[in-house]
Amino acid sequence: MRLSNEIKAGFVVVVAIAIGVFFFAKTATFMAQTYDLKTFFGYAGNLKPDAIVKLAGVEVGRVKTIDFVYDPETRVECLLELDVSARVRKDSLAYVATSGFVGDAYVGLTSGSADEFMVPGSTVESEDPIEMRLLMKKAEDIANNLDSILVQIKGVVTDNRQNMDNIVVNLEKTTENFKEFSEDVKKNPWKLLFKPKD
Numbered sequence: 001m002r003l004s005n006e007i008k009a010g011f012v013v014v015v016a017i018a019i020g021v022f023f024f025a026k027t028a029t030f031m032a033q034t035y036d037l038k039t040f041f042g043y044a045g046n047l048k049p050d051a052i053v054k055l056a057g058v059e060v061g062r063v064k065t066i067d068f069v070y071d072p073e074t075r076v077e078c079l080l081e082l083d084v085s086a087r088v089r090k091d092s093l094a095y096v097a098t099s100g101f102v103g104d105a106y107v108g109l110t111s112g113s114a115d116e117f118m119v120p121g122s123t124v125e126s127e128d129p130i131e132m133r134l135l136m137k138k139a140e141d142i143a144n145n146l147d148s149i150l151v152q153i154k155g156v157v158t159d160n161r162q163n164m165d166n167i168v169v170n171l172e173k174t175t176e177n178f179k180e181f182s183e184d185v186k187k188n189p190w191k192l193l194f195k196p197k198d
Contacts, residue, residue, distance in 0.1 A: 035120035039094040045129040052106040060086035
């Protein structure tokens with residue numbers, strides 16, 4: 001029995017929907033059990049909502065929300081949504097890093113060593129990433145200091161040029177005298193054993 005085009009098309013649509021539902025159910029996160037932790041940064045380093053959260057280098061969640069708080073100073077509040085299997089110790093630290101040299105920013109959590117673990121809603125201590133502008137400023141300061149040191153060295157060399165020339169001349173004379181002494185000893189080794197008469 002030959003199937004009509006309508007039945008064939010309907011069958012293809014049903015199969016496509018079934019495959020789509022299967023993959024969606026497999027990859028959807030709403031089925032996973034999660035819990036939330038908070039952390040605060042003075043500088044968030046281009047961090048964005050839905051950024052990856054890693055515990056000891058392993059992906060365990062996402063940044064759920066990013067907000068500002070202004071008490072007592074401006075800080076960035078990050079709400080972290082973690083898989084329930086990822087247990088964070090009380091002395092763990094949160095930090096912002098990037099994947100690769102210019103990759104996306106993510107929140108990392110250190111392993112910690114405390115015996116107790118954080119409960120949902122707890123706040124993780126954090127350390128701020130180094131701002132690039134501060135690194136550039138430090139590099140500029142170092143370059144300026146090097147320039148100043150080179151100028152001072154050049155001044156010292158210039159001011160003591162005559163003394164340095166004299167030192168070189170003296171070294172050359174000393175070398176020549178030692179060479180003559182060495183040749184004399186080779187020819188007359190007995191001179192080392194006897195004290196010359198006055």
